[in-house]
Amino acid sequence: MFTMKIVLLTLLQLFVFTRCENEPKIIIIGAGPAGIAAASKLYQNNITNVKILEAENRIGGRIHSVKFGDAIVDLGAEWYSGGDDTDVYETIKESNLTEPTCFTQIFYHSSGKRIDHGIITELLNIFEEIQQVAVEAKEGVTVEDHIKEKYSAKIRERYKDNSEMLEFASDFLEVIRKEVTILHGAFSWGDVSAKSDHEEPAENNWLNWKGRGFKTILDVLMQNCPDPSKELPLEIILNKEVKIITWDDDEVTVECFDGSSYKADHVIVTVSLGVLKNRYQTLFNPELPENKKNAIEELGIAAVAKIFFYFPTRWWLQADLKSIGLFWTELDQVEFLQQFGTDKHWLLDLPIFYPVTNNPSVLEAFLGGKSVPQIELLSDDEIIDGIMLVLNKFVGNEFKNITKPTEILRYNWYSNPHFRGTYSYQTIQSRRRKVSAETALSEPLTGKNRKMTLLFAGEATNPTHYGSVYGALETGYREAQRLLDIYKTV
Ligand SMILES: Cc1cc2nc3c(=O)[nH]c(=O)nc-3n(C[C@H](O)[C@H](O)[C@H](O)COP(=O)(O)OP(=O)(O)OC[C@H]3O[C@@H](n4cnc5c(N)ncnc54)[C@H](O)[C@@H]3O)c2cc1C
CATH class of the missing domain: 3.50.50.60 (FAD/NAD(P)-binding domain)
Structure with missing residues (x-):
């Protein structure tokens, strides 16, 4: 034995x-x-x-999640777009770690007025419709050409009896361009193929991590x-x-x-x-x-640039601030650069500021386009001075007491040799x-x-x-x- x-x-x-x-x-x-x-x-x-x-x-x-303000912010990936039956997704769901994010885009005009939300929703819905049928895009055509063609046809048809609205809708294409460059992380929407193999996961709720x-x-x-x-x-x-x-x-x-x-x-x-x-x-x-x-x-x-700003005085308090979208007229852009210098051109690539979930004193700016490498080289002070110009111009009428942010947080994804970009x-x-x-x-x-x-x-x-x-x-x-x-x- x-x-x-x-x-x-x-x-x-x-x-x-x-x-x-x-x-x-x-x-x-x-x-x-x-x-x-x-x-x-x-x-x-x-x-x-x-x-x-x-x-x-x-x-x-x-x-890259970092403590900033009252919670954790994400310098890199922020919203989980999973939804298939991986173990990880099951755990995330069961442990209640995330929640769907509701994006509402409120836009302001470069003259300082808030734009009617119904109009913005209508134009964004047109863009959304085009996105949904992206599978129908032709091979060999860029996202730029595809969206321009489809969007122009749709707005011409929809606003054929409303020349003022047609003009505004045409100018709004510039906002769409900025959002598309962010979506694809490209310097130009002319660099991206309209036809793609990308598949959206079954459930894409843009889950956020509740400040974690x-x-x-x-x-x-x-x-x-x-x-x-x-x-x-x-x-x-x-x-x-x-x-x-x-x-x-x-x-x-x-x-x-x-x-x-x-x-x-x-x-x-x-x-x-x-x-x-x-x-x-x-x-x-x-x-x-x-x-x-x-x-x-x-x-x-x-690459894209994400910049977080901490405001010790929450000047948008009481206001139901869902976002600050920036709609520029061409003339206002020219005047802005004449007044403040062409080195402020990067500010024209900024489409929107968002309040950050569970972080009440923080606003996040998301930028794409050709300015990104230049933005990475700017000092914090130059960035803060720039965004103060833009905030005062667009929402200075609505919020009289805009204060300077005291802290700023960002990450240089493009110049960092361990990344050299954000997403492919x-x-x-x-x-x-x-x-x-x-x-x-x-x-x-x-x-x-x-x-x-x-x-x-x-x-x-x-x-x-x-x-x-x-x-x-x-x-x-x-x-x-x-x-x-x-x-x-x-
Ligand atoms: C600003 C930004 C916003 C984003 N937003 C979202 C979002 O909301 N939702 C989403 O799903 N995705 C988002 N993404 C994309 C997502 O983050 C990436 O697709 C994903 O993280 C890629 O993971 P990976 O493991 O393939 O590569 P990485 O995360 O890049 O990992 C590769 C690792 O390799 C290391 N490495 C590089 N070179 C070397 C070397 N020579 N030796 C040793 N190590 C090296 C790097 O340091 C890095 O840690 C975003 C990305 C960025 C940057």
């Missing part, structure tokens, strides 16, 4: 030993949602020899929320910027800028499309195959291929002995849900599953 026990124990030890020996070593580059999703899925399926190397001094990537910040989703992913005792012990090494990945051998070697290096059986690269565009020629050894390089070049990524989009060029560029980007590469050594995740590798956190999570799960399929641990 005793001998039997020893034999069993030895067999058990042998099994455990063998399993550890066989357990693959995996390195994930980037602790954004894709990287953390991949690591947590591997971990939950008993592949635990996983390290995440992260260049920044924090986790989250383009999820999008980072809550990272806690859910790492199983630290809702029950912190269940947290997965993921190994995440911060301040580890990867310099070069040598991937065609049996083992992949990852060298970092600080001189450290790591060996792994598989590496999952989750860095943004912006980083790939900037670094693909030096990041990989041997260099990437042509098809992947072309996909990186052809897909689009630019499809271009006319990226759509001129049989297999989508995102799919080409997602395909794993094999080293010697046909071993799959280099895998790719991240929002820009998602053929239908690119540009979102939800899409990034899907790609992390996809690549984890690819490895789990090899090791058959599920």
Whole structure:
């Protein structure tokens, strides 16, 4: 009996030993949602020899939630647009962590008057109708040309007997242009293809995190929320910027800028499309195959700017301030630049200020377009002086006591070398291929002995849900599953 026990124990030890020996070593580059999703899925399926190397001094990537004012604000992703039956979404729903966001766009005229809300709603509905039938857009046409054509036809028809309204509706196209550049994160709406493979999730309620910040989703992913005792012990090494990945051998070697290096059986690269565009020629050894390089070049990524302002005196108190949309006439724009200088041109790219959920003294400005790189270079004082000009011009009549913000918070997504942009989009060029560029980007590469050594995740590798956190999570799960399929641990 005793001998039997020893034999069993030895067999058990042998099994455990063998399993550890066989357990693959995996390195994930980037602790954004894709990287953390991949690591947590591997971990939950008993592949635990996983390290995440992260260049920044924090986790989250383009999820960046920071305390500001009375709550947490999101410098990066803010609204969750998921809604499919992932475990994460189930937990979010069950734990009541989010709520749908209601966006109401109240617009002011550059002459300082509030514009009738009914008119704005009507024009935004026309835009919405065009968005909904975007599937009907022609291949080879930009979002700019598509929207201009459809919008002009619709307003000409609707306001054929009302020349004043027709003129206003035509000028309102400029507001739509600004919102579209933000939506796609492009510097110009002429850079984005009207036809796209993007699919809206079944339920898209633009969920906000009730003042807790999008980072809550990272806690859910790492199983630290809702029950912190269940947290997965993921190994995440911060301040580890990867310099070069040598991937065609049996083992992949990852060298970092600080001189450290790591060996792994598989590496999952989750860095943004912006980083790939900037670094693909030096990041990989041997260099990437042509098809992947072309996909990186052809897909689009630019940036938006989000700026938060804290006002110690809430001058819009008592007012049911849902937003401050800015409608400029052409003449007012010219006069504004003549009076305050052409270096204030960036202010013309600002379509709207929003009050921030659960953060009563904070307003958020969202800007897109060609000014974004310039805005990142401006000092805080220049930004505050600029927005004071605009606020006084547009809402100074309605609110007599506008005060200066005392704090400002923003993040330079475009110039930060670890991001080089905010979210990806499809271009006319990226759509001129049989297999989508995102799919080409997602395909794993094999080293010697046909071993799959280099895998790719991240929002820009998602053929239908690119540009979102939800899409990034899907790609992390996809690549984890690819490895789990090899090791058959599920
Ligand atoms: C301003 C802004 C607003 C947004 N709004 C929304 C929104 O409301 N809803 C939504 O769903 N999505 C939104 N998004 C998009 C969303 O944030 C991204 O799609 C998503 O976070 C991408 O996740 P990822 O894991 O693919 O990449 P990332 O989050 O970029 O993660 C990649 C990680 O790799 C790291 N890295 C880069 N280079 C290296 C290197 N050489 N070595 C090691 N690590 C490296 C980076 O630091 C980063 O942490 C927004 C993004 C921004 C910036």
